[in-house]
Each structure stands twice: as structure tokens, then as C-alpha cells.
Amino acid sequence: MMESMEIDREKAPSTGEEKKETKPIVVVLVGLPGSGKSTLCDEVMRISSRPWARVCQCLSVAATALKDGKSVFIDRCNIDREQRADFLKLGGQQTEKHAVVLDHPAKLCISRSVKRTGHEGNLQGGKAAAVVNQMVPKKELPKLSEGFDRITFCHDERDVKEAVNVYGSLGPLDSSFWLFWTEEVRCQDSTRDNEFLKKVDPSGKAGSEPTVCQKSIPNELSVGEDTVLQRTKMDSGALEVGKSNELDITSTSGGNSADSIPTLAFPSISTADFQFNLEKASDIIVEKVEEFISRIGKARLVLVDLSQGSKILSLVKTKAAQKNIDSNKFFTFVGDITRLHSQRGLHCNVIANAANWRLKPGGGGVNAAIFKAAGSALEIATKEKAVSLSPGKSVIVPLSSSSPLFTREGVTHVIHVLGPNMNPMRPDCLKDDYVQGCKILREAYSSLFEGFVSIVRSHGLASIHNSGRPLESGGFQEVIPTNDDQKAKREADYESENNKKYKGLRRDLKSGASSSMDEEKNQDKSVNMTKSWASWAQALHDVAMHPNKHKNVVLEISDDVLVMNDAYPKAQRHLLVLVRVDGLDSIADIRREHIPLLKTMHAVGLKWAVKFLNENKSLSFRLGYHSVPSMRQLHLHVISQDFDSNHLKNKKHWNSFTTPFFLDSVDVIKELEDVGRVTLKDDKCLAMELRCHRCRSAHPNIPRLKAHISSCQAPFSADLLQNGRLVSSTGTDC
DNA sequence: GTTCTAGAAC
DNA sequence: GTTCTAGAAC
Structure with a gap:
């Protein structure tokens, strides 16, 4: 199933723009007698605007209902695979197949069945207890491999209620949004089915945290409806993996599109603690959204509030609807802004924080929640950017990959924004001066959205000359992303143990971390010797030392470096820039004094990359x-990122260019400048699971x-789009 | 780095 | 049965 779903997904990648096809759903209920299957059906059918049919046994009745455009509940025990098989064939590819498992304790089911009266199958009283008991050992939980697109587990009434809400809220034309899983994930070191549910880790590091499935939302979200993506047990899949064995999270119809749409989630500014008038605030939000929406391209703005009955959301959605604001690009959303992805399936790469002027954690509300969720990484990163904020201003803070907000939610940037204060209990109160208040609130949203625009644009602008930085600086205190993320990522990662090529000699990649530079050099020398x-x-060394013997492969040569094609290119374009100095065997030998040499190598490599780009603008390159x-x-290595090559044959090849094992030249130089040495990655990276370098899906x-x-046409990661790590023709003049 | 191939995975 | 990986040899 993993296979076929994955294949399906790739056959029909969603661009996020295409019209989602609405398919009827066959929901196979799975549960013991008395587990509440019929009640669930009744509840959904009572509240749903989608046509449903409830079918107990008869396949042909179900088939007819599907033909009539109805979605169907298969309301029988469906306790094992065999019982479910025929129903999974219903409607072929034209239907989505879901299972809802009512996995209540047998004891509870027995007590319910015994008590009930008027059961359709006459399964009640003492007879029911016996039947339930007989069924218990036969119970076989459904797996995606049976053909399900979606499995929901309900263990208690809360889960059932959520499932009812999910299916009940599905309108007649809605695609089932949860089908748009973004990444199939797979355990790094195992192919066992029950380990296909490891955490999706945007950093690409081996997962060690609990399972989180990613899903995204449909484009059909209406401004008129606050959307609550129902949390089901799949969201917290770890607790279910053991039971379901194969709770896969691939999709038949979904792509990774929605997850890749840049999205800003922002709270209403100043309306909570700062007591800004809601009517006025909602006018300003809608006004500013309208102003910016044309500038954000395909990106999205999402106003978020924790409370379902939020007045501000309600006002904004009404006003946005009146102004016909594109609901694909702006909508309101109920959820915890720090858990939009893990809990609500909404991936927002940028979140706004209603900050305080000192840019410090605490104070309650969104600010406290965001700082808490982001961990110390945000505090540290914030401190580097600014120490305080004026009302109406914002500051963009790139989030380190060590932050839980990054790893769990995929948030790459937090934009702190400070609005006007109308609360006399807080500093700098404007009292009732709404002239000034509205002005500042407008500025705040302008600054926030401007900041988001700059992030979106900088991501779309892979730079050739390290210019991947925000284009405009409206009211925000501009923050130029640094390579801190990469550095932190590297530091957090596992350090080296040994290198087989060195024939048994261990070489501590972190050597010198606690010693002086001189000691380091001596140590290195002794190791080198x-x-x-x-x-x-030795082949490359030989070329570098004796280029005349290898004239046929040398493309360019100078006193310091030479350029040659990789003998086994791993992409359409794959060059090597070799130093011609003897004694510099690898990056481990490089110290601060080699910076000019590395800059020369980079410049030469870049020149060739640009040359190739002029020949083929669709390519993009990394140098590292x-x-x-x-x-x-x-x-x-100067390597194009298509990785279209027959020579790319194994995991080591792939991971050596797509994991942190590959050290971007710009980062190497920066680290040398900063700390005088380069932190290396050991070959554990090479054993990592195979993930797409663009969308990070696992294969x-x-x-x-x-x-x-x-x-795969997904955009490259935010990391790569910063600091000129990725060299492409997009947005450049080459 | 590649090639070869046993045996695991499918 | 075929496909694919991973380890050894070079």
C-alpha cells in the first residue's frame, strides 16, 4: 500500500492550485457490537450537508448509493480484513476509502449491547455478550495496505465526537482535506511497516521525537467558516502505531503543495491584552490584508485565534467576505498558533507574535505561548536581532532548526510585532486616542505583512551573489538571515567516530574544540603524517599534483586551483574545483589561513555554475x-540540483549531497571566519533515510x-535559499 | 570513489 | 522470481 499510494501521489501531485476532485467517501466503520457505529452514522448524517447513506451489509445498496453521488457508511463490525475487503472495492478509484475504528474496550461494548433494545440485527441482551466475546480475538485493526486512504482511531467519546465533527462538517463539495498528507515518512533504519510513522522532521535529521503526521488544508476554505481541522489519533500517531502496525500516512490524491505554500499565521494584534476596539481592529486587518494580498503571490495569510467563538475572527471573516477577498489566500483559523501544524494540519512557515516591547517571553497570551513553544532558540535568536520594539514595528527572527517550533511545526521565521496599547494597565497606553491607535495598528500590520513579503520573496530569489535577502524593509527592523541555523544544526548533530579510509586511524572531527589553535594544528599534523x-x-591528488598528465580532464587551471568534471557526475552538471596545494587533503585540514584559498575555489566554482546557468536556466547549483x-x-563540488545521473546509485551518493554532510562553501568560509575551523559531519549522515532534497519526502x-x-518541483528549503547557498537563475540577472 | 555480488527485500 | 542494498575488494 505504501507503494501504490506513494505512486499515486506522485502520479498526481497537487500543485495547490488545481481543482480538487470531489469524490464520494466510503467510510468503513470498524468496531465491536455496541461500539457506537450506528450512533456515529446517525450523528454525522444529522449534521452533515453532504449526502450520506448508511449501509449495513449489502454491497449493491452501497454501490447504488455511490452511483447516486452519496458517501457511504458501512455500518457493520468489519472486524477483520476479509470482512472489509469487498467494501474497499466499492466505486474503484472514484471513491475515497476511509476506516473509522471505534476501538472501545470490549467490556464497554458488551455492557452497551446488552442494555440496548431494538437493534437491527437483534443483537442485544445476553446473546450480545457472547457475540462480542467471540469477536474480540478475531479483531484485526485496519491497515492502509488494505486500501484505505485514511484511518481514524477513536478510543473514547472525545475521539468519536471529533470524528463526527470531521465527517459531519464535510460539505457536499469538499474534498476530504485530510487526504493531503504531505510526506510519507519512514523509519530510517527499518523497513518494517509499523515504523513507517516516524516523525516528519523538517531539518532532515533522524527522527527521535514522537510521531507527527503532516497534512494540509484544502484551497476551498471559506472565509465564512472558521476551519477547525479535526484532531484525530492520527495526529498523535505514536500512541496508535503499536496497535495499527501500519498506520501509513501517504495519500492517494494529495501532493505536498499546500505545505509548500508560504503561509503567515498571525494573531489579531492589540485586541487581547492591549484592548484595542474589535470593530476598528477588524476593519484594519481586512484593509491591510486587502492591500497586501496582491503582493504575496501564491502565499497565504491566516488570522488565527485560539477560541472558536472568537469575536475578532467572526468580524474579520464577515468583512473579508464582503470585500470578496480571495479565501484561498486569506482565511481565519481556529487553533493554537504554536501547534497549527501538529494539531490542525495547517503548515505555516511564518508565524507572527504579538510581542511586548522588550521582546521578552512571558506576559501570557500569544507571546508567552510562542516563546514557550519555540524554546530558548527563539529567545537567543531574537536577542541577536533586537532588544526592543516600538509600537507599529516588527522584527523578523529566523528560527533555528533546534527549535521545537521548527522541528514540530515547520516554522522557519517568527515575526514579532508590537501594536498600540489601549489598556491603561499596560505601559504607554494611548488612552482613547484611536486616531493614533489606528495609525499604529495599521503600521503594525503593514510592517508584519511587509516582513512576510520579504521572506516570501527572499525564498523565491535564490541568489547567485549571496543576495538572498529581504528586498524591502517597510516598517520592520530588517533581519538578514545568517547561517546560524546551519551552524546550530551542525553543532547539534552527531560528531565523527572514525573514517575507514584512514585505515584504522581515528580522527576526531571535533579535534581542537577545547584546545588552542596551535595545539590543534600540531595534533592535526601528527595525524596527517x-x-x-x-x-x-589518490586519483584527485594525482591530478592536482600532475595536471599535465591529465590534460584531458582539466577544464581550467591556475596557480591555486584546477577545475575538472567529476568522473562520475551525480547530476547533469557536476564539477570539482581542486586545490593544487599539497597537504590539504580535505576540509578537516582547513584553518583560518586558508580562507583566501577557499574564497578562490568558491569564486571559480561560482563562475562555472553561472556559465552552466546561462546554458540552462532551469538548473540550480550548490557549491560545497x-x-x-x-x-x-x-x-x-559544484553540482546541479537535478541529480539526474546514472552514476547516482546508492544512499551514500545521495546523502553525501543532500544532508548536512554536504557543507556549503559559503558556510565553511563563514565558520572559518567566525571560529577559525570547520565543524564536520561524520558519515552517520550517509546512512540517513532517503529524503527528497526539495520537499523532504522520504523514499x-x-x-x-x-x-x-x-x-518534484517543490521549492528548496528556506535554509538553502539563504546566504547564497543555492545558486540559480531565479531572480538574478544571469 | 567504483565494481561486484550475496542475500535481503519485495 | 526480480529488485535492491550493503559490504568487501580495489
């Missing part, structure tokens, strides 16, 4: 080093990965 490379690993190269002689093997990357 005894280090030996296998004969096959392998943490632990296989071949002796320091060499910079079970190389052929499947390659099939995927041949068509």
Missing part, C-alpha cells in the same frame, strides 16, 4: 564540500527516490 589513503583514493571525502585532495529506495526527484 600518519594518515594514509588507499591507492584508489563533503565532510569526510572519499578522495584525497581538497575539492569543492524507500534509490529508484523510487529518483523517480520522485525527477518530477
